[in-house]
Amino acid sequence: MSQKVILSADSPCDLGPELQRRYDVHFYPFHILLGEASYTDSVDIQPDDLYRAWRERRLLPKTAAVTPLEYAEYFRPWVEAGYEVVHVSIGSALSSGYQNCCVAARSLGHVYPVNSCNLSTGIGLLVLRAGELIRQGMPAAEIQQTLNALVPCSHASFVLDTLEFMRAGGRCSAVAAFGANLLHLKPCIQVHTEKEGAMGVGKKYRGSMETVLPAYIRDQLSAYRDPVPDHVFLTHSGVPENWLQVSRKAVEEAGIFREIHITRASCTISAHCGPGTLGVLFLTKS
Structure with a gap:
């Protein structure tokens, strides 16, 4: 009889409660x-609490990874009960969580x-x-190997309406933020899996988000061959309903x-990008 496998992930996976229940995560x-x-x-805190603290008290949120001891105490009951655990971590270029999990x-x-x-x-x-x-x-060991091979096939990007939070957190200069706002530019932030999750600026769109978002989504979906048709995510950090x-x-028109799934980003993600951010995320076959 095969050993029972527990599926676990860091909270910034942003799946939402319905998918968490469906896949027992x-x-x-x-x-x-x-x-x-x-x-x-x-x-005990939600993304809107972070935005309120910044706007009302100029308190900028920070994030901290789970420690090795915390991970060990979290996994221990399952291991002692005879289970194996597969745990999927946020990219190691973004956090020490993966290294701590390995310890x-x-x-x-x-x-x-x-x-x-x-x-x-x-x-x-x-x-x-x-x-x-x-x-x-x-x-579990084979699942780990399969997921490791799948990492380059998971494509994540986001468009930011404002660089306010990124500027406040030191992730872009005040000059760059001012220039983007002045020119009504909406930068696309790409996640580079070959760099363990490091991010870079891709195409810069101009105009309102209602105009930019469909163009951005069409660009992303046409940039890769052979998307896996099972799931696509529209994940956001708090945006108006018409943007959604x-x-x-735009995704439905692609017919893929x-x-x-429309999901709301966790505090960990929202603390860095701020409100008004939306991304399209999907897998490809290769």
């Missing part, structure tokens, strides 16, 4: 630091960490595939995907 929340207080991502895995055994080299539902796409493989009865509607319509 356990989330380990990252830490959110706001002023002198520490919170648990999307448990815990070595101390316990029977834990198989995966470096997603990604963020948000770019992680979530790998988690969904892991859930499908668990249902097929694949052992025009984005969903069986399931279109």
Whole structure:
């Protein structure tokens, strides 16, 4: 009889409660630091709380990864009960979470960490595939190997309406933010899996987000051959409903995907990009 496999992921996978239940995923929340207080991502603090703290008190949120000890205590009950655990982490270029998870895995055994080299539902796409493989009865070690090979096929990008949060956090200069706002530019941020999740600026769009988002989505979907038709995510950090509607319509018009999921980004992701950010995320076959 094959050993039971537990599926786990860092909270920034942004899958949302429906998919979490469907694929029986356990989330380990990252830490959110706001002023002198520490919170648990999307448990006792929500993204809108972060935005309110910045606008009202000029408190900029910070994030902190799960420590090796915290991971070990989280995994231990499953391991001692005879389970194997597959845990999918946020990209190692973005956080120390994966390295910390590996430390815990070595101390316990029977834990198989995966470096997603990604963020948000770019992680979530790998988690969904892991859930499908668990249902097929694949052992944890083979799931880890399969996901490692799939990492370059998970494509994540986002368009930002404003660079306010990124400028405040030191991730772009005040001059660059001012220039983008002045010219009504909406930069596309690409996640580079070959650089373990490091991000870079891609195409810069001009105009309102209602105009930019459909163009951005068409560009992303046409940039890659052989998209996997099972799932596509529209993940956002808090946007108006009409932005979601025009984005969903653009995906539907492409006629590729069986399931279109709209999910809200966790505090970990929202703390860095701020409100008004939306991305399209999907897998390709190669």
